[in-house]
Amino acid sequence: METFGIDFKELPVKGNTRKRLYGSVELDRIKEHIRKFKEVGFNHLVAISCIDWIDDGKFEVVYHLWSYEELVDIFLSVMIDRDNPSLQSVKELFPQAETYEREMHEMFGVYFDGNDRLTEFILEDWDGPPPMRKDFDTKKYAEERFYSVPPVGDVDEGV
């Protein structure tokens, strides 16, 4: 299998059977690598995920591709800065990447250059910080917004 110069390591697999390879790529070469892998046969984009490493101050964006011919998964991981996260969009190569990028923009606050549809997607009337970041406390938010609403009528009736 062609590796295009990336140093892959194998991930543990139990249950399923095929190999899963994980490799890191630099930020300015990620789109070119995805295009090269797509031409070799990795034409199924499984998912694009984002992981928030708050202690290191970075986001890790993982592009997951699968090839139906060689039956191998590859994970291409790129590290971006947490304070001003921005990446190039891969919408031209895979049209479904638009949806993954919209969700990452809403949930983590990552900006994608080239995707002009970064509008409201899942949350409506949201005015807080991006909810999937590690410094957003969901229990405190739920208490301030929902538990503080007063009940209607006497407190004994109903619940």
Next chain:
Amino acid sequence: MSKEMSYRDWTEVERLLSRRSLWIIHFCTGCGAMEMPAIMTSRYDMERFGIMPMATPRQADIMLVTGYVAVKTLKRIVRVYEQMQDPKYVVAFGSCPINGGLYWDSYNTIKQLDKYIPVDIYIAGCMPRPEAIMDALLKLMDMIDRGEADGWRRYKEQFEVYKANQNRVFKRWD
């Protein structure tokens, strides 16, 4: 016949007739929607009690809030509830409308449905069985007979309080 006597007799007749043909509005809001088709089939037949699913809110009597309610859905539930005609009843299904259920610390679901629209009867479980749903609907029919299911009256009397609660949760109405 004096006026008071005929009013009382007419209310009893109206309750007797309306409890025999309650129509549910077909709005499946959460996970509990899986057990709705099951009670419509011939095993747990609910049509023998006169209960049928109906597509428009203008002709429905019961609103079944099946499961958790996200903030985006709450706006639509309130609108559908206000479009239904009196007398109308709300049945809350599952443990999520009671106190938040499994998603008690989520940022997008509301925790207690009674603060936003009046609820008449609750069904416990996660998921409730179809027999539990039938039991609750029969109890609702008894409550209608005795005149205790008056959530719609509470909504009209305390309209400002309900509206203030709703406006705390969502910002725009369009």
Next chain:
Amino acid sequence: MKEYELFIGPQHVGITGNFMVHLTLEGDTVVSAEAHPGYLHRGFEKLMERRDWSMNVALIPRICVPEPDVNEAAYAMAVESLMGWDIPERAKYIRTIVLELARISAYLLAIGGYAGTIGLYTAPQWMMGDRDYILDLFEELTGARVYHIFIFPGGVRWDIPDGFEERVKKVMDYLESRLQLYDELLFKNEVFFRRAPNIGVIPKDKAVEWGVTGPNLRACGYDYDVRRLDPYAAYEEMDFDVISYPDSVKGFDILSDGCDCYARMVVRRVELQESIKIIRQAVDNLPPGEVTLKRPNPLAWKVPKGYAYARVESSKGEYGYFVVSNGGKNPYRVHVRGPSYTHGINVIETILKGSNIADVSPIMFSLDICPPDIER
């Protein structure tokens, strides 16, 4: 002609779950479509980071309502990959039986729902009634009709009760006898022949690039199935065919080139028979032994650092869980990849253009979109 906008909103009889499509119409033809999910968002991925590894198993089945067992299986396989556990053989066979029963019940829901959108309302009533027999089997095995918390990392929770194998075989015989009735009702019906072929066509050479998976991809002529390409549980020892249109559908007329509503429904119908075959084989060849590993105390697991991905073939497509651990008590990040994520948003917006308004609902149902796994 003037254009007008129509919202097929969350309260609609033809969609499973709450999902809104905003259409722009010119007369009777759709000019453009926009999908708006978000009515069922609960923030699962955030909630999973606040609970222990074993507490998450109670939260996981609620992501996909018609078929909750695929979630449990994928999560269990991902945790086992990180811990390095090999489960016993009997557990693999029991997992296969549970997954195939869930697949049959989800197919009955999908086929029945599709028949309802083209006006044949008897089919959903019968299919939902037959689905109750499978839910009875689940209740006997796991204790609950819909959300069974049965597949756990390390195996399954307990062994099958006495006499379960005969009851499973009786239900399978009953379902096989009903398949002929379903054919007369729906699959050999003149209304189906007129309303299904050449509606909602996905171009064949772009299907893989658009992210289509599962029976929808097999209806385009590719024979890709995760159970063959990346086997899990006991599927390597089972003898079954991968059904693709038009090569392997036997007994049904070939009325179109493929990738349309007709092909998708026929593929699901033939796969029902294959699932019944797999269950019969699994029940006959159950190996003896234990059903679970000796696990440490579930409230104090130490999962080593790393990344893992597990995929499962659900009735809607490829279901995957990407799990990241940093050695702590809670998962660090769980990303759920649902099959309807790509079907429900990009594919729908592209293939609804140019279709008739009466076909919007059948197209959405034939792709088998389940809105909870778009927004979790």
